[in-house]
Amino acid sequence: MKIIYGADYNPEQWSKEIWLEDMKYMKEAHVNMVNLNIFGWAILEPEEGHYDFKMLDELMDLLYKNNIDVDLATATAAQPAWLSMKYDDVLPKDQSLNTIWHGSRQSYCPNSPNYRRRAIALVRKIGERYKTHPALKMWHINNEYSDHTHICYCDNCARSFRLWLESKYTLEEINERWGTSFWSQKYYHFSEIIPPRQTSADHNPGLVLDYKRFMSDSILELYLMENEILKALTPDIPISTNFMGNDNKPLDYYKWSNSIDIISWDSYPDITKTESPMNNALTHDLMRSLKQSGHILMEQAPNQVNWRKRNPNKRPGEMNTYSMQGIAHGCLGIMFFQWRQSLKGAEKFHSGMIPHNGVETRTFKEVCSLGKQLENMTPIEYKAKVAIYMDYDCWWALEYEPGPSIDMKYMDSIRSYYSYFFHHNIPVDFVFENSNLDNYDYVLAPNMYMIKESFSQTVHKYVKNGGQFILGPFSGIVDESDSVFKEGYLSTIKDLMGISVVGYDVLTHSNSISYKELTCIKWCDEIKLFTADSIADYQSDYYKETPAVTINQYGHGKSFYIGTCFNEEEMNKLLSSIITIKGIESPYNVEVITQGDHVMILNHTNIDQMFELCFFHNRSNITIKAHQTILLKK
Amino acid sequence: MKIIYGADYNPEQWSKEIWLEDMKYMKEAHVNMVNLNIFGWAILEPEEGHYDFKMLDELMDLLYKNNIDVDLATATAAQPAWLSMKYDDVLPKDQSLNTIWHGSRQSYCPNSPNYRRRAIALVRKIGERYKTHPALKMWHINNEYSDHTHICYCDNCARSFRLWLESKYTLEEINERWGTSFWSQKYYHFSEIIPPRQTSADHNPGLVLDYKRFMSDSILELYLMENEILKALTPDIPISTNFMGNDNKPLDYYKWSNSIDIISWDSYPDITKTESPMNNALTHDLMRSLKQSGHILMEQAPNQVNWRKRNPNKRPGEMNTYSMQGIAHGCLGIMFFQWRQSLKGAEKFHSGMIPHNGVETRTFKEVCSLGKQLENMTPIEYKAKVAIYMDYDCWWALEYEPGPSIDMKYMDSIRSYYSYFFHHNIPVDFVFENSNLDNYDYVLAPNMYMIKESFSQTVHKYVKNGGQFILGPFSGIVDESDSVFKEGYLSTIKDLMGISVVGYDVLTHSNSISYKELTCIKWCDEIKLFTADSIADYQSDYYKETPAVTINQYGHGKSFYIGTCFNEEEMNKLLSSIITIKGIESPYNVEVITQGDHVMILNHTNIDQMFELCFFHNRSNITIKAHQTILLKK
């Protein structure tokens, strides 16, 4: 199976002479697929119901003739100006009900009837026209859903929200779940419920949680609406839409992944930050785990981006290293935004495979060299013995709460645990609500504020059968409606953990624990032991000498509770004492991935590195230059 | 007279089984009063004009049966969703005329006719139903007025503002008072006057000042409207509404206090800040002084709050110390928000007397112990020989000004003087526009930017008869309409102070004065002496060797002018040379209150303290633990 290599291709910005040059240079770069037509709507449909496919026809044929596959986009990511002007319902509204006007991109209300109607018509037209075109190899629905418009507060959304609620709950259930006896919020009719618009103080967190679910579902409906049309027309063409990585909170990607054939995502690490290689690896692992199968790196920058405050160039080799990281973590393809750097528009200072200054540039040379390298490789099947639990409802509920502490951020907690494995070169999967945990030695839930009943059962069984479960602080507080458990924190997993958590203290300075006098920060759960033992106690404050970290034998397995937080170095020391999987030593940010008989060594740093590489029975001295990638076979 | 002890009680969030438990635990906690029905409106009035008092009847009876008094709330603090949806005028509008939507609490326009109409109807219903109920001991009108909605800019408010103005001024007077010849702002009809909505630069400060007065009055009208109904029905039941402390700027509490039977307030000190014990004492003194009689601490947190960025727990003893501080400063009662910590809603991480994890907790134990302690105490009558002048108009006018310096903040100035007395354990009262000053040795006006003619006369008489008046910098600038005095700064009090202030300089670094070389900051008034003498001169800059601090003999008394600002330590040194009242030495933040034959020692710090306590003829060694309270009799 060949590795996909290519880019977003926007030939509508260029003359036909340039198209011919493009074909030549794509060959030089070993490009085998492009994402076409992503922003094509305004050209395809000059006025409502009148289509013009001339340019797209020509491009499809040209690409086919040049042996370049097409991941054909449905062009619904940015509606034409005429559509925004013609119908009142198309543009979204902000929290104060002010309009989000036309002029940028993705300025449509997810629940706009006219946007939906015109998108359906367009996708059907495109599907019918190209369903048998030999260049067509994949569908690219919309683009970066939720990146610019992830929420809308308009009256159409209000109406749809009420229908969404009615399909799930009675009004009595809503009053009960949201706790509307608080602050006189009781509803007597569905019509009284509105989106969480600008108001005088905090909203009801239950309503906000359900509105987040509703918005993710509304946008998912857009996807499903297109998916259904294309599946019917071309059942054998795989469909994808490009996700936005681990920082993208608005969409429940796990829920979405059921309906997507191949997961793909856009990777834009901040190259000025030390943690970016780790964070990017984490996202690859998250994306791969959504369907437990190969995924595509759908966009990355060949060199600099344009939208941060300061946008330095990638150093020589850095783009290659990030691309190889994708392959090492299971990617089926490596693609860029975009083929040719734009001369106009809001992204003209975002690099392209061919930059403003042409093909005689470092960027294009690195692009060609990577293409050649990938031609001789095949995708890697990635296996891990460690899993981290991820849940979007939990993320949403945790971070809307007024209190207890702004320091408890869901993805930060996950990163603080993931970091240990990354820096020890131990492979990690992510698991979700309904995942099978059987094959993992460790399952970690860094900040499981919400207990989902199904996962509670799964993890009980997992530990009973010999698994090891590690739970972080501020966990087990609320149920799926964001109500605190009547029966106290930890609820149904008290027996599993062998403790109860009777309270917590929020730290403005720090405390320490008795294990190696590690400094703990941010948060201290107050713990009572039942069947568990203390691994480490707090060393000061009024809860001095009470448990901070505990271990509980449960069935054939063990459960650990870590009731406090640590910085990276301290966390490293603590987890080293709990995790018995042997990692691979390497210098900081030199990543070593071993999968099957592949060994990939990625130097993510700006300096040359030397180290002794030891694993299994091998032991060899490695010298690796700054931003170099070394591929070995065991 | 017993001390009131209890909490907000929100049983509508709980099942009837829990109510019975509550009665048991309230007894255990020595609770004798609860605030009931604060957020009851949505339950009491399911649709317009249809009431359901079943639950409230049952609760009143249950509490009566259990010997728990009720401070019955009128439930108007949060209108039901149906009311917000039914009438256009109910929801307030922000400075851009965007709606503040339903979904939180206190989302009503103070001048909404429909809100007022329905609130009147509700209060009448409640008043008539419970006027003879034996549990009823106090009325609790609305809740925390102005906390979330203190201003509205809608057209109803505009109309009401014009009527408010017409009742006070002719159009000619408005043009004169506001100085509308500036920036072409002259009005020819009342209809041209609008609220200070979003505009292109600074508003007219005179208009803004009158709009603040109008808004305070509009909200006061809401109070008076309820007060009138209840007074007519139950002339013997005292009425209160809970104020929001010294940081609450929107309401002129002095003007309000005339119509309130018992002052009460909600105390939420930021326990991470060193100055909080001082600031909390200040607010007690301010609240007590409003009516010169006992007040109630109506809400405080049994442990952590939920709405700051980081919300640590109160340390063991800390809640007790803060409660005892209330008693020491004259409180009639100590109450909490709330009895039982909520499981749902926006405040579920705010502590309750019974926390999420039940009665086997430190919090509930401390609550019970305090209740028992208070049963054996009676309220203290508080007397002071020092008074600080406080005026809301002055606060409002001073802080809207464009210039001269953002460093001149009214309450910060008051705190910087109050702090001296707090740390020397010298009792302080607050005085207002119409107060009698006869019994004070010192009256201080830290930043009397506005001179009110009545107070000017009072203070002239006070000093003439032997009083000592201390005036801070940037004082005597404007009259009650915020117009600078034509006759120069200090106007009618020039004779009293014996100086003129010919200008001022705003400091970006610092200067110093000749008295002990104290460093002065923020501000330097340029002073010319008439009859006064200089106590200290500036030591550098172009006004070097001109007076910074002056003293003037006037009649039998003295007037001091302090033309600059100091940090706490330097202010301490300066005031020590002026104030001759002997305080009581104690470690920093160990407060010693002596009133009558009571001596209360409150250790507000996190460490144990030892010191020699000296007053009158007593001298004893005190050892006091962190957050401990010691009660002695002289």
Added chain:
Amino acid sequence: MKIIYGADYNPEQWSKEIWLEDMKYMKEAHVNMVNLNIFGWAILEPEEGHYDFKMLDELMDLLYKNNIDVDLATATAAQPAWLSMKYDDVLPKDQSLNTIWHGSRQSYCPNSPNYRRRAIALVRKIGERYKTHPALKMWHINNEYSDHTHICYCDNCARSFRLWLESKYTLEEINERWGTSFWSQKYYHFSEIIPPRQTSADHNPGLVLDYKRFMSDSILELYLMENEILKALTPDIPISTNFMGNDNKPLDYYKWSNSIDIISWDSYPDITKTESPMNNALTHDLMRSLKQSGHILMEQAPNQVNWRKRNPNKRPGEMNTYSMQGIAHGCLGIMFFQWRQSLKGAEKFHSGMIPHNGVETRTFKEVCSLGKQLENMTPIEYKAKVAIYMDYDCWWALEYEPGPSIDMKYMDSIRSYYSYFFHHNIPVDFVFENSNLDNYDYVLAPNMYMIKESFSQTVHKYVKNGGQFILGPFSGIVDESDSVFKEGYLSTIKDLMGISVVGYDVLTHSNSISYKELTCIKWCDEIKLFTADSIADYQSDYYKETPAVTINQYGHGKSFYIGTCFNEEEMNKLLSSIITIKGIESPYNVEVITQGDHVMILNHTNIDQMFELCFFHNRSNITIKAHQTILLKK
């Protein structure tokens, strides 16, 4: 020719007794001109079409009688409240289409038909009434255009914008210039184009650039509309409007300057900043250069302003030094805001020539002394051999770009080059798109992001004929429609510079260059030499040993390219090696201006300074006190 001396005069805020006092004190202060009627509209037109000129008549006569000339304002800077309330179109709307309400000043939409109609009527009335009045010596149109309202997004503006576009481009040209194939932004009808209102992500930069041009032109139309009326009535009376200095970005002052008889501007340096004397000198040079003739300092503060966070006093002498700086840089007049400090309104803490505390003040004494001094002086004709190129389109285009770096600020770049000349006391002019460069030894273009074809031709010819051109980094990127040059950076000036720029790197730390190991910051262009030579190479990173600063012989002249940025000290060292004009040594911020046989020495510092002054054949020891001015003749 006498030097104009005076102030804004707002007698409408004062009684007639005060007017008479004013006449007396104006004489004392040597005032010879006042700006009258700036905020007079509400008084002149009490209701639509009804005028009342009584007060203005009286004032004109009074001033005439007292030999004080009048710069008569047209009073259109702030419309009366009744006008804002009467017509819907008058008030501007913000980016979310929320109204900017009445209540401050300059709250009108530049494209409001009713504002324009009433302004025209008013100006005609004023013009007709006073066209022969002997006091009238100048017209003052409006006031500080764009200071508070520089943009509006309302539907009237949208309509006008479309007409403005139609007058310049076909729809095809718009699509081409703005690059609307990017993000599906293609337009099919002019009616689809709207202002850059609140949207979901970045706007199209081409549209934003044209909207800035349109807004500058819209406000210019307001000026021209008044100008036309007054020119017809009084062809011999000069017309001015006060500009806002070098920080004012919304108006293309170069385009405006064609229609203005005498340039004037308002100078409010931040006296707490070390760079203010340099920055203020820069603005004088910019303003003078707009028309290459004398300009007026139309407003400055006699002492403190009121609108910064902290507003210290000017030190003794400081106001004089700033006034003399104006004279030294070519001013025809020195004026203040305002004559008498207001007692009311939003600027009551802005100083006046007569302060709150009267004429017995340092401020008034300094004012009188300056007036006397100016009576004995005449304006200076200013000549320079160095010119800096300034272009508003370039400024607008550069700073809207998403990327590459927020550190590239147009005026900061200009200041970093100008600073060298200021601190070496070398006179500087500014030049523009159509300026004649013949008389300059050096022309600098610090950040010429946009190449204008006409200037490209001018500068080619200039260098060919022996001129020296110095170009800064990130230059030559886009054409006048903000499209990147297809042919690569530098486009038509590649031959002139003798290099190509193949890319750039944005720095988050620093690099250095081989010339004196100077530290370079922010930005590094990657340069390839054609005919040019390298003066200095980069010393580290992947572009180590490639050129950073280059020199190219072209015809009889030379072109320098400086591909990176420096702090002031390093820039000083670099430019010293390039610029061969000999400056005059003086202590930091002691400015020495030599023009004709005038030598003016201005000590802008807070300390006394001694130095040896050397120029031509003179050499003398100078002692100059803090904020002192010394005038010498050669």
